[in-house]
Amino acid sequence: MQKLISILILLSLGCSSQEQRQRNEILPGAHQTEEYLPLLKGKNVGMTVNHSSLIGTTHLLDSMVKLDIKVTKVFTPEHGFTGKVSDGQEVKYDSSENSFELISLYGKNKKPDSIQMADLDIMLFDIQDVGTRFYTYISTMHYVMEACAEKGIPLIILDRPNPNGSYVDGPVLDMSLKSFVGMHPIPIVHGMTVGELAMMINDEGWLSTGNKVDLTVIKNKNWKHSMPYSLPVKPSPNLPDDLSISLYPSLCLFEGTIMSVGRGTDHAFQQIGHPDYPNAQHGFTPESREGAKWPPYEDLMCYGESWIGTKPNYNFTIQPLIDAYQTMNRDDFFNDYFKRLAGTNLLQKQIEEGQTEKEIRESWEPQLRDFKTKRKQYLLYND
Missing domain, CATH: 3.40.50.12170 (Uncharacterised protein PF07075, DUF1343)
Structure with a gap:
């Protein structure tokens, strides 16, 4: 049977x-x-x-x-x-x-x-x-x-x-x-x-x-x-929807800074903020919850930037990171975790030196081009 x-x-x-x-x-x-x-x-x-x-x-x-x-x-x-x-x-x-x-x-x-x-x-x-x-x-x-x-x-x-x-x-x-x-x-x-x-x-x-x-x-x-x-399901607690998933590659780098990425809210990886951020047009208060125990700045009002309600745009940019660094203007903006997330010792230095996103991109383009060539031989889903 x-x-x-x-x-x-x-x-x-x-x-x-x-x-x-x-x-x-x-x-x-x-x-x-x-x-x-x-x-x-x-x-x-x-x-x-x-x-x-x-x-x-x-x-x-x-x-x-x-x-x-x-x-x-x-x-x-x-x-x-x-x-x-x-x-x-x-x-x-x-x-x-x-x-x-x-x-x-x-x-x-x-x-x-x-x-x-x-x-x-x-x-x-x-x-x-x-x-x-x-x-x-x-x-x-x-x-x-x-x-x-x-x-x-x-x-x-x-x-x-x-x-x-x-x-x-x-x-x-x-x-x-x-x-x-x-x-x-x-x-x-x-x-x-x-x-x-x-x-x-x-x-x-x-x-x-x-x-x-x-x-x-x-x-x-x-x-x-x-x-x-x-x-069909959230891949992890703080990637609630398509918008967070599309923004994650760019905004995750903020985890290596003093900024919050909205953990402990309904819109993680759709906003960034800090209690001392000078732009008060957007705010959120992280709370401890399932999937976000003891988030940064728990129960404190954070001010910053928001992408909530925008259409998912699948690309990678460091412009929000450059803008936030220049806005905060603090020597302690980056922490030791940032270099591991970025995967390079150069990115933090380039941002601190005031390089533009275009200038920074040019520095990683040769290795990126080589990777794209190598990647082609392993693709199973060519268009």
Whole structure:
């Protein structure tokens, strides 16, 4: 009876997928069950997932369990399985009620160790990314790739569209500044899906062990890089909608300054502010809440600039950063975190020297041009 139910569920998923294809809806890799289920049958499966790992409205984990796939380990990135844990906050689990072990890949345990990888036959990775170097889900993917390569465990990436995948921009990481918010020599906006980036990491020899993982990428269907993609769920607590996601590449750099980016409000990454900002035309008060515990300037009125209510514009600019620095006119505007986010020692110096955005862009253009050339060979969704 159980096998019959599993077959019916699988057929239902297949029929649903066929109907959606006919309507040319964008289908992330997880929907292509017919391509990866045969690779999982009869094996001990590990999954690296969070709340964004969906097939329609059903979580991938639930689908796998219903289809009699033996999931023994579930790994989760920053923000946890539910995607509601604040940035930087430690994630802990009591997995005693689950038939699988739930393991956080954040804090001190960023990479699965040999004990956590023990007895696994194959690993699935399915997490929605937003296409920036400092968004840590791709760093978690890197460490999962390394762990799989070291143990000889095949890795399947269930690809998802990149909402910022239509362009490439920003300085390329200086590897002397390598950190969890920047692990690869790529620009701030890399214009690749997690599947494409995984192929680049693997083939360029960027895994620390020097060896490669046995990698399979299950592609998106009906999507190309030039297509807009509105995420069905918030990828993390402080990226509530398309506008925040489009502004994130530019405004995240403010996390390395004295300015607030609106954490603890309904419009994170749609506004910037500081209690002493001289422009009082826009204001907001950060509050501690789920997904934004103890935000900067908690319960203090901040004044600054707003993009709330504007149309998403997918591009990268440092002009707001230059303007805010000149407006605040403070020696302590930048903090030590800024260089890691920017991925270069030059950007802070250039802004402090009063260089224009055009002049600054010219300095990173040669490396950016080289990256764009390298990127082309890994693209799966050419227009």
